Amino acid sequence: MKASWHGQSCVIMETSNGKKILIDPFINGNPSTDLDASTVTCDVIVITHGHNDHVGDAEAIAKRTGALLISTVEIADFFSKKGLKTHGMQPGGGYQFDFGYLKMTPAIHGSTYETEEESIPLGLAAGIVLHDQGKTIYHAGDTALFSDMKLIGEDFPIDLAFLPIGDNYTMGPKDAAKAVTFLGAKKAVPIHYNTFPLIEQDPVDFTSLLNEGVGIVLQAGDSIGV
Numbered sequence: 001m002k003a004s005w006h007g008q009s010c011v012i013m014e015t016s017n018g019k020k021i022l023i024d025p026f027i028n029g030n031p032s033t034d035l036d037a038s039t040v041t042c043d044v045i046v047i048t049h050g051h052n053d054h055v056g057d058a059e060a061i062a063k064r065t066g067a068l069l070i071s072t073v074e075i076a077d078f079f080s081k082k083g084l085k086t087h088g089m090q091p092g093g094g095y096q097f098d099f100g101y102l103k104m105t106p107a108i109h110g111s112t113y114e115t116e117e118e119s120i121p122l123g124l125a126a127g128i129v130l131h132d133q134g135k136t137i138y139h140a141g142d143t144a145l146f147s148d149m150k151l152i153g154e155d156f157p158i159d160l161a162f163l164p165i166g167d168n169y170t171m172g173p174k175d176a177a178k179a180v181t182f183l184g185a186k187k188a189v190p191i192h193y194n195t196f197p198l199i200e201q202d203p204v205d206f207t208s209l210l211n212e213g214v215g216i217v218l219q220a221g222d223s224i225g226v
Helices: 058-065 073-080 149-155 173-183
Strands: 002-005 011-014 020-023 044-046 068-072 086-089 094-097 100-106 112-114 119-121 126-132 135-139 160-164 187-191 223-225
Touching: 002 160, 002 187, 044 058, 058 073, 068 073, 073 086, 086 094, 149 173, 160 173, 173 187
Parallel strands: 020 044, 044 068, 068 086, 135 160, 160 187
Antiparallel strands: 002 011, 002 223, 011 020, 094 100, 100 126, 112 119, 126 135
């Protein structure tokens, strides 16, 4: 597998059978992305929670590409009513897809989608673990540090973790570094920072707290193999 970061929490994972999984596709309105929502391709879209900077352009991309949208049941149902092909899950549940085994993990965060007319509660926030051909990638979504991250690492030895460091709404650099220890992650990439003033961070403040070679700062569009 390999994975690339595209600003905020948007990550693309490419599996051993060539499937492209687009996570939290916040593209339009994202000042740090390198993607174009009108041309990006994917087979699967995963949404970790309902906030607009994570749902992003999921509906338009799914309609254009025919991608399967995977999320919590509430988010999946919301988009199923809009005509999208969906698969609903919940934290703690896993499913064997044709691209690998995907499990939803807990995340301590909100999940409300804002339209011009209303705020729509969309269940629980989540993270995901993707296991394919003996390799495992963890995308934490938006979350605080929590001790059960140790259990995630026990069930699936984490080769690569994408962890928020922006603070204020999620873990900051120090808590994210603790998360790496809890997970036992071999590599860790900071996400969800510098998109807005309230989450401005120097990613080196995160990587400097880790053992040499564990923390990797990606620029938008950079990829890393596992």
